[in-house]
Amino acid sequence: MVAFVGWRAVGLWEDAARRPFDLHPVWLLPAGLAYLAGWLPSVWVFRLLLERAGQRVGYADAARAYYCGHLGKYVPGKALALVIRGRLIVGRGGTFGVGTLAAGLETLISMGAGAAVGVALLPWGLAGTEAGERLDRFPGFGFLLERPLIAVAAVAVGTALALPVLAALFTRLAVKLAPAEAREAVRFAPGVLAVGLAACGVGWVWHGISLWCCVRAVGGTAEAADLLACVGAAGLATAAGFAAVFAPGGVGVREAILIETLSPRAGVGASAVAAAVVLRLVWLASELCAAALLYYVRRVPPAGSPPGSRAGSPPDPPAADAVDPRPGL
Structure with a gap:
């Protein structure tokens, strides 16, 4: 994957007008x-899911577990990220099993929001570009390029229809994996998932701003009009990189989508x-x-x-010098 992306990147760079590389x-x-x-919105969603499962973890402890867990995605399979987050809330109001489960559900919500944002904003990113003109020959795509709000509405309606199904699946999975004492408290209503998707959607706007700043850092002339394209590209590329479990941190996959979606834009090239x-x-580095x-x-x-969560945490072990009051023991 990395070799293919490198070959494509070299070809794109050679085809473009040669100019000095400017770093700002x-x-x-x-x-x-x-x-x-x-x-930060994803941290809030992570903590919200923990609360729904009977855990009480402070925001600072949730942020610590969440940001440290990012490093686990560079291990093939990316499951280590969930393990790190679940382990780091132990003794801070949470248990390992429920923490790992909440981390997994939050990841699905966050990546789902990124994919939805990317698909919804794809017509904006391709409008007026050579790639958009090539795709215009496909039935219906030209209609979306001319009316990008329809893509946003379609994604919103599809997400709303899927929420009840996703909520039922999340609840069933959580009940199976949560401790027996906490199972009755585990409920993920569609409204909770809707709030989570909306919060993570705000987070993807910030990721798009980060990408836009990187374009400016390498000498690109990206304007404010290119910001929506950067938001969509960041969401779609990161979600696709997450889906590629064979690629540590989505390396190669993310870069390929970013290059293909941003290079046709005049302000990026x-x-x-x-x-x-x-x-x-x-x-x-961040x-x-x-x-x-x-x-x-x-x-x-x-x-x-507390040493564990409010529900489902093991009791503290007895002291070494504790005397059992029962006779004969």
Whole structure:
């Protein structure tokens, strides 16, 4: 995958007008901050799902587990991210099993929101480009390019119709995996998923801003009109990279979609190749900094934190010198 993307990127760069590569580092800091801010709604959703499963985890502890868990996606299969998040809430109001489950459900919600945003904004990203003109020959696609709001409405209606089914599946899965004592408290109503999707959708706007800043950082002339295309490209590329479980961190898959969706735009062009690479580096550096900071700052659980969740946590072991009051024991 990486080799194919590299071959495509080299061809695109050679076909474009040659010009000096200009790097504007001033845009890198806002790109990193916007990326980290884009995950704050997901942290809130993660904590909301924990509460629905009977867990009481503070926002700072949830953020610590969430941002540290990002590093697990670079292991093939990406499941280690869920394990890290579930492990880091133990002793902070949560249990490993329910924490891992909530992390998995949040990931599905977040990636689903990214895919929905990407598909809804795809007509905006392709409108007026050569790629859009080539796709215009397919039945119905030209109609969507001329009326991009219809794509947004179709995605919204499809999501609304799918919410009851998804809520039932999430609840059934959670009941099977949650501790026996917490199963009756586990309920994921369609409204909870709708709120989660809306919150994560806001997060993808920030990820799009981060991508837009990276385009500017490599010398692209992206304007405000290109922001919607960046939001859609960031959501679609990240969701596709997540679906490619064989690619650690979606490497190669994310870059391929970013290059193909952004390169036809006049304000981006060949800068899409450099922007995709810089975006990967900025996002990785931001994840490392946030994970290191939160892990060590919140390494000691706050005073008064329960050893487990309110429901389903094991009791504290008896003291070594405890005397059993029952006779003969």
